[in-house]
Amino acid sequence: MKFLRKLLLAILFVYLLPALASAGWWYVKERPGNWREADWSSANILPSPSDDKEASIYIFSATTGGMKGAVASHAWIVTKERGGTAYNRYDKVGWGSPIRRNGYPADARWYSNTPHLVVSVKGEEAARLIPKIEKAIQSYPYAKPGAYRIWPGPNSNTFVAHVLRCVPELGVVLPPDAVGRDYLPEGKLFAIDADGLDMHATLYGLLGISVGARSGLEVHFMGLVAGIDALRPAVKIPALGRFGL
Secondary structure, three states: OHHHHHHHHHHHHHHHHHHHHHHHHHHHOOOOOOOOOOOOOEOOOOOOHHHOOOOEEEEEEEEOOOHHHHOOEEEEEEEEOOOOOOOEEEEEOOOOOOEEEOOOOOOEOEOOEOOEEEEEEEOHHHHHHHHHHHHHHHHOOOOOOOOOOOOOOOOHHHHHHHHHHHOHHHOOOOOOOOOOOOOOHHHOOEEEOOOOOEEEEEOOOOEEEEEEOOOEEEEEEOOEEEEEEOOOOEEEEOOOEEEEO
């Protein structure tokens, strides 16, 4: 009984209180009432593709809309070939054909929320990795209409996390509020990244752990992630994000 009580208290303080605090702030925050009222225009983060001749890769994440925005974000992938005059953006969405190519401007706001850059890669390394990213996108198993579930996955973050695991040279994991990122494709309970440096175990995205050079130590519960990153000193707080140097 003591262990169970301590476990419940840990869940309360580590996961539920941050989520409830975020939900309270989100409830009183001014935000669009629905997707029609939201701003989906470019946030003018990226340079004009015609002015930047280098190959480039960007992973973006932005707080999503509705009450789910209190605890969740939406991630997407942007690439540009060397000498290319346009960006290619890849999202997974919950309607129609799930994997969208160039459905929005590359650095667009999401439900009026300005995106933040998770990682960028440029030059020769980007040119080398773009084919690997495209191959990973093609290998994603939930690309058909109807293959979307907002929670616990597979959703937009499940898609981007799949690409990051297949192309570990990008060197990052999605932020803690990327709900759905820990849902492993095809119902797998265990996965190792392509370079063997990160390991993931999960019960269908509901409860699990990630350990490795990129993840640090993470424990996820009902889609909420808490963790510590020792190599890039930071703590990961459910619903609130990553806080570190």
